[in-house]
Amino acid sequence: MAGVAVAAGARYVESLLNGRPAPVAPVEYTQPAPAVQLRRASVKKPIVEDEEDFGDVPRPLQRLGKKFNVPSSKLIQIVRHMISEMKKGLVDDNQALKMIPTHVIRRPNGNEVGSYLALDLGGSNFRVCEVILEGNGITRMRQKKYSVREELKTGDADPLFDFFAECVAAFIAETENEYTKGSQRKLGFTFSFPVHQISINRGYLLHWTKGFHVNGVEGKDVVKMLQEAFHRKNVTVDVTALVNDTTGTLISHAYQSPNTYIGVILGTGSNAAYVEQITNITKLKNPESFPSTEMLINIEWGAFDNEGVVLPITEYDVAIDRVSLNPRQQIFEKLISGMYLGEIVRLALLDLVETGEIFSGKVSEVLKTRYSFETAYMSRIERDHTLDLSDTKAVLEDLVQIPRTSHQDRKIVRGICELVGRRAARLAAAGIAAIATKINRLDGCTVAVDGSLFELYPHFANRMRDALREILGLSAENILLEQARDGSGQGAALIAALAEI
8 A cells, every 4th residue: 555655646746747637536545545544634624624614713714714725726736837937947037936046056064164254134134143164064153133224225225235344344343363363254145135146256136125125236246235345344354155045044954964955934035945956957058167966046936926827816915015115026925924924914904894893893003004913913823822812912902002802803813813824834835845846856855944934933834744745745754844043144154165165
């Protein structure tokens, strides 16, 4: 029976790769299949499983459940479409998925040594790090975090890059010792935005995301702009590597886990990178010039299905997109990343207030304010297992300033948070399944996942694993989702070290 299951799994994977419809029941068993039954029994039942079985679910959640539910059949469609889009992006730059060659052609072996600096601009915060590689997979790190002021996110280029240079100068002054004082320091720059990278330390910003819209940067080499800022501020630092945070996460985790082939960010924003065979990157110029058979690809998967072919987009997603800084762009990211989940919930709540189904039809000024319902509130509400949902009450009445909430109100709000969070996790899992299938790693692959959603949002990781089992069946057990903490800082330093080899 085990051999039959493996054969069925192989045929299933082949159907995904070739774009043929996967059969609902690939094998006819003469007796019940215990493994499959056990797997299904272990998956938590969603709020709304189908249109016929609502049970005691409140009517507003029944309606919203139809909007946010992502059944297995839809997940499989998404996997097929993402694989197709990935292949297109490896051939041509003018595709929805940019599939950016990172020019990172080596993965660490754990023996790299030295002291390197890293800058990490990933969204809300900016970090300066010193990473000391001691060999044998051992690292030590010192870091300092800075907040990127709102006016810097939407102002001109020079003030932003001068701020980076000033922070690095201050950090060096605090941490330098007799061995590093006065030396030319090597630095890896983690720049977590879409770039057209033409070498390990040259890359042109394609467009801003994550709430940034700085003038005079799009179409420019961000490494050159940072290096010029260092010169203006008399900082003796040489930028030797430009790194996307997802690439850095993959490389950092590979320093300890060599079977890491995929890196994913699930935080304020979302993206993925993976290890591709250079022969498959047909848009790459002079591929024979690279002394390696593999290269890391930055997918920029936030732009997946901007056309709306397969993604389950609701009217709330459309409303968020229309008033965003980048309308009709980064649609996948707007469905799964921490920056947007709370806003999706807020719009759904306003919808129910308008119909009089929650809060006695009354709304607070806070709830009417865009992005006032933070994704952190969702996390707190989903953790609330008290009988009267007292923590949910505290969020709604104290933070969102709803005058009074009933238990039914709180139950509905908690259900909406679950629907939105569950959809995000399942869509992220579909993306991972597509990558693992594309690179034929269903027999074994570690996925390094960094970001607050995966680490801190309740049930997010397990919902992803449940979805992987629905999509990949038994092969999902070979896909290991592992928390990769602080990969972007350490990864940038490692890539700076690898660039010297």
